Amino acid sequence: MTTRAGTPAQESDLIDVEALIKAYYDLKPDVSEPEQRVVFGTSGHRGSSLKTAFNEDHIAATTQAIVEYRTSQGITGPLFLGADTHALSAPARTTALEVLVANEVRVLVDEFDDFVPTPALSHAILRYNNAGNDDQADGIVVTPSHNPPADGGFKYNPPHGGPADSDATSWIANRANELIEGGLIEVKMAEPSAVETYDFRGHYVDDLENIIDVAAIKKAGVRIGADPLGGASVHYWQAIAERYELDLTVVNPDVDPTWRFMTLDWDEKIRMDPSSPSAMASVLAHKDEYDVLTGNDADADRHGIVTPDGGLMNPNHYLAVAIDYLYQHRDGWKSDAAIGKTLVSSSIIDKVAESLGRRLWEVPVGFKWFVPGLVDGSVGFGGEESAGASFLRFDGTVWTTDKDGILLALLASEIIAVTGKTPSQLYTELTEKFGDPVYQRVDAAASKAQKAKLGKLDGDAITATELAGDPITAKLTHAPGNDAAVGGLKVVTDKAWFAARPSGTEDVYKIYAESFVGEDHLRQVQEEAKKIVDAAIAD
Template identity: 85%
Template sequence: MDERAGTPAQASDLVDVDALRRAYYDLKPDVSIPEQRVVFGTSGHRGSSLNTAFNENHIAATTQAIVEYRASQGIDGPLFIGADTHALSEFALTTALAVLVGNEVRVLVDEFDDWVPTPAVSHAIIAYNRADHSDQADGIVVTPSHNPPSDGGFKYNPPHGGPADTDATSWIANRANELIAEGMTGVRMSEPSAVETYDFRGRYVDDLENIIDVKAIKQSGIRIGADPLGGASVHYWAAIAERYELDLTVVNPEVDPAWGFMTLDWDGKIRMDPSSPSAMASVLAHKDEYDILTGNDADADRHGIVTPDGGLMNPNHYLAVAIDYLYRTRTGWRSDAAVGKTLVSSSIIDRVAESLGRRLWEVPVGFKWFVPGLIDGSVGFGGEESAGASFLRFDGSVWTTDKDGILLALLASEILAVTGKTPSQLYAELTEKFGDPVYERVDAPASPAEKAALAKLDGDAISATELAGEPITAKLSRAPGNDAALGGVKVETATAWFAARPSGTENVYKIYAESFAGADNLREVQEEAKRIVGDALSGA
């Protein structure tokens, strides 16, 4: 924890936006250098122009690759494109439009030249493809999500509306790097002078009444505060307040590409993470002024929930409350609609699902795994421990297949309006029934070779039979829900578990751990996890 975590950013902390712009256009990547290649992670390609990791050639080549990929898949409908408030997003959007127009792709941008949250792009793709069209739409979201102001991000959403799977992203990244290596000769660009427009905000906001009980929120008269954290949801919250006549205040409507109004995150960096107490410190100062106070990250795919009685909720705690509430109130959902969670989310969700008589669908890290179930209604709710989730409409049909932080923030107000209790109070009731787990993520050092070995490690390679004094009941390297590879391992006992996964950006591996036996037991689980993983890697 940095000593300045949670304190206001100072001038020395701020990125030079002009330098970002110059670097974006002036620096040319060399894809023989790994750090300068196009690389798609779980949420697209990310990097800073200052490090020659997110520059004009990256975006032009990636967009050209997307054009070629969609053509190879027979996708010839419109492409919806939106961008968040990061400085590099504006430059990348301009580049992408030039390539899309140069390739004669029908592209739709925001009608009001507004920023567009990730869930609004997913919503638009799904809405188009559910209508009676002979073609299919897809989309691009220009965002690095909650990353620092110096970063840019670029992700592709195919016709299902959610994050592209690795079969698509690998093809796109490889083709983009080829185009860069070939001197960009295969990239077609034109002046984006005339493109079609789409009312992302109006259509999204008007449709909310089909998934959130906005009438109950209005009638309750609860006071709501929504802080966009300088992100793309800023005008959406104002529109929601007006459209549904809610007592809703946009706590800080300021948009600043340097995010000078933020408090520093745990490591001393500016990061728009609504689940971080340090990043949300300025928001938490207002917690007693509202019945429900929420935050979103820059592209509004994550949520933070603040209550007067509990402060900022742990994302795992809120997911458990949301699941319990939704499956008790959404009578239009399929009776067999499963509860979706990632393997590193709290196991109190397992106990909630069992009490509801619902099947638990546990998948690897990455929201893309929830897409098929949300589309066909076989999964009612999909959530990640990193404060990202989405769920179905009242009638059991799909809403978004990408994370929706606006939706989950509004749900907190519905929960209070309908139950008369805050999500914090409801979580306390859940712990009385199911126990009070302690959860934490820590990092352990690992060489690149060890990280590669961990990603391929089989659960059977773990020789340990006990964890923190309890018999081990499962050693997983594939997800129970869909049998997909975890890219690591998860070890479980009756009251505790840990999961180990390699970091994609640092020479460490991440240990997620949880115990229902208290903080001391959690520490024991974490220490034994390092030994168990170390032993397995040494024998791999």
């Protein structure tokens, strides 16, 4: 069977932008239908207006719920509001603004009416809250991240600047659904008049010299190609090039809500995932033209790193290199600043941490877990296997508490400038020291009941004592770093591990697995993982 993955999008793949926006205003959700309710995942509420999952009523109600939530929490400072390049982001931003203004919330929007990347919004919140003001700011970023063009997304960041925790999002979602069910009678809306502005881009770009050695990049003459993939970072990259006089080319400055310039992802959908070889195929065609080529998703919280010698790096590989480099080149960080990783990230990070003499802080999936450590400097770096990370400034203070794809992309250039080696070459050196792991994520079918059971599983439910011929050394349902429930299971041996988590959107569970032995061993781990999990969640 032939696949169109990695091939240019065709006219039939493109969304009808006019129909999408019309549906945003015309279709009214019925919250008795689960698919039409406000539901916050790990990164906000997402859905398509065409499926009555992201419509004006959703956004009006959710914004009103956020107003009520921030009042209950005593948050009285400004609310920073930004949006990415998805077609539904502009109308949703307008709806949110109408509700915020009617509720007399002090709102700050972009000074140049530009798109606002997620890290720039996080940076703005923290900048305000660390400036000694008597009140506290928070923010909303309108983005479904790397999701397809027909989707919209809406995310709340409280005063710590990172993703809201599940207590906050559950309250906001429940209240929003109540408001929709009540016919939006309690939702205030007004036409915005003069609204305050904020230079998200200027403040973010000017501050980069306090976290990235831009002088070294300039001196070394690193040739950088940056592809925003049609996302919110588009004008930021040009500003970075000009502000720091870098040899940096914005490979594709086009912004088009249909994303007609993208190549199709693995499932033949348009998806702005900078860690996907299929989605990045058009970018990879330029890999020999630059010392490093980078990509970002629509809200620039994810990164993709392309080198002439290695092509598109696996996100786990780059995280390991970034950690190894940073902890040897950041003298201003606390000597006991831990290395933060998610439970499903590569174990080569564990080996790097051990070699650096640093504590490994392993947490469940979700960047929100890194927020407290980044705020107080006890965690120097926090990274996810899905190509999202952030780290501290040179002086060990917080930069962002949300993922920053622009930052991690720039770090690749610093690494080249300082070491004279590409991140791909440095990863090869790590594998020569620690072994060369093989990592893959696959899906396995599961009913809703089975997924629910997996999400609440206890390690004692696993009776197996061996995995792929090796003794099981750990059965984890709580993360070692903070003892938080992982919403699934991780099983570990000395040579391999697997983790299983239920999907939030499909009738499957995800199996993440890694082997330090090889491909055949990984297949064996995956097969046995499925048997172990299926036995534990059998109806």
